């Protein structure tokens with residue numbers, strides 16, 4: 001192994017300047033006597049980078065090596081053997097610099113379920129709510145559920161126009177209610193959605209948390225620095241070995257905090273000898289700590305697009321023509337126009353069966369028929385619902401294939417592998433069709449583009465989902481908190497079990513995935529972790545919070 005080219009010492013080394021990493025960098029560097037280093041494998045989120053900062057441009061970084069790790073799953077046996085593409089942010093701000101900016105806390109009962117697990121009593125909704133509030137400034141509405149002074153600005157989509165009107169009307173005609181705030185008083189129902197966008201700019205974790213404190217002399221951020229291994233002395237993590245500009249360098253750390261996300265954190269742990277011993281030994285890696293749960297319990301959300309052609313020229317389709325794009329960009333620079341939106345302005349949460357305790361389907365409506373990668377289903381006008389079950393019981397695995405850090409790990413999600421998952425998928429597609437089939441769309445509907453007229457039976461629907469389903473890009477839960485045999489981190493401290501000087505703080509520590517997009521929960525976890533790491537008294541639980549909250 002090459003000898004380290006440089007040696008420095010920090011109190012905290014944060015591996016990954018992504019969503020959670022930026023939150024920790026801000027909090028941990030607040031004390032000027034504490035030296036903090038952030039190692040980020042990607043490049044900076046340059047101020048001029050329109051593909052990051054313009055909300056409507058979010059499809060561009062996907063699949064681009066300057067922004068995206070570009071993972072692929074192993075062939076998924078229940079998804080027609082497809083290797084599912086998994087974008088992951090590889091840039092300062094991490095996935096929050098390339099994500100869809102949809103801001104969802106999940107259902108309060110998600111956290112109640114966490115709190116029922118042994119050792120997670122302090123992760124109930126009442127314990128999490130003060131941290132959700134602390135991190136945000138909610139531009140709309142003021143009540144007991146929403147924050148007013150946090151660095152992360154969220155504003156609600158306007159969701160205006162003929163197609164949004166038809167959508168809200170159709171949801172009600174299909175028997176669903178409306179809700180004022182899916183992140184506050186009630187998750188169930190349909191309404192305008194929050195997004196982390198402010199005045200037409202993506203409000204990434206880097207913009208909210210890191211850039212305002214970059215001037216601190218005790219905070220250093222090293223981009224294009226790929227951590228390959230955590231260095232141990234006995235059972236204590238004492239540093240990180242990373243590659244920058246082709247050279248292996250090493251830093252010494254009082255504590256190492258892995259914030260690489262749900263794919264890279266377990267990968268880094270396994271590469272460093274922390275994980276399932278048989279896997280590590282098989283690859284010739286010395287075992288520092290046998291933790292069978294590292295890389296297990298992988299969870300995600302899958303989604304499909306139910307798309308319709310639109311008979312009237314009321315969709316956003318014209319803005320996506322190449323010849324219009326310079327005009328969209330110019331308008332955005334002037335602070336207006338279609339470049340200002342992330343497109344996910346409205347949607348809803350629905351129970352696929354009435355007996356369920358809370359809504360298990362998430363729906364987004366777009367006045368446009370377009371896939372995440374920017375490809376459109378029709379050259380004309382269209383609209384669509386994204387839909388998917390949020391609480392699948394499918395569980396997957398992440399395992400390194402080699403001791404070489406450059407080799408991506410093997411990802412197996414197990415999409416559609418369980419009876420519950422398959423049943424809820426059929427219910428989800430039927431639910432979407434019921435909404436889009438309402439009379440509110442009668443004078444707009446130009447016919448279903450997908451799944452299409454030849455997909456009817458449960459088998460046909462599942463076959464279509466297997467061929468067309470895409471990840472909603474929410475991998476999580478691969479280094480879960482807890483005290484059972486698959487638990488990886490301690491729920492109170494987020495320290496890796498059995499080791500000193502090493503914590504994990506990111507999407508991987510969730511025990512189970514939440515009932516919506518997961519960026520907001522990750523940010524909440526990081527806020528709460530910051531207090532634990534600094535030994536600060538946790539915020540007082542807001543016990544009244546469950547009253548009427550999304551139930």
Ligand SMILES: Cc1cc2nc3c(=O)[nH]c(=O)nc-3n(C[C@H](O)[C@H](O)[C@H](O)COP(=O)(O)OP(=O)(O)OC[C@H]3O[C@@H](n4cnc5c(N)ncnc54)[C@H](O)[C@@H]3O)c2cc1C
Nearest residue numbers: 016018019020041094095099100101102227261507517519
């Ligand atoms: C394209 C896309 C769209 C999404 N849309 C939404 C959405 O609209 N709403 C929502 O709620 N969620 C969305 N998500 C999910 C959400 O953004 C993520 O779950 C969340 O941001 C994850 O945060 P994290 O801190 O766990 O990881 P990340 O934010 O991914 O941060 C990890 C960081 O660590 C760095 N890193 C990793 N390994 C190393 C290493 N070895 N050395 C150095 N640096 C390393 C990475 O480059 C990255 O910057 C989306 C995700 C993607 C990718």
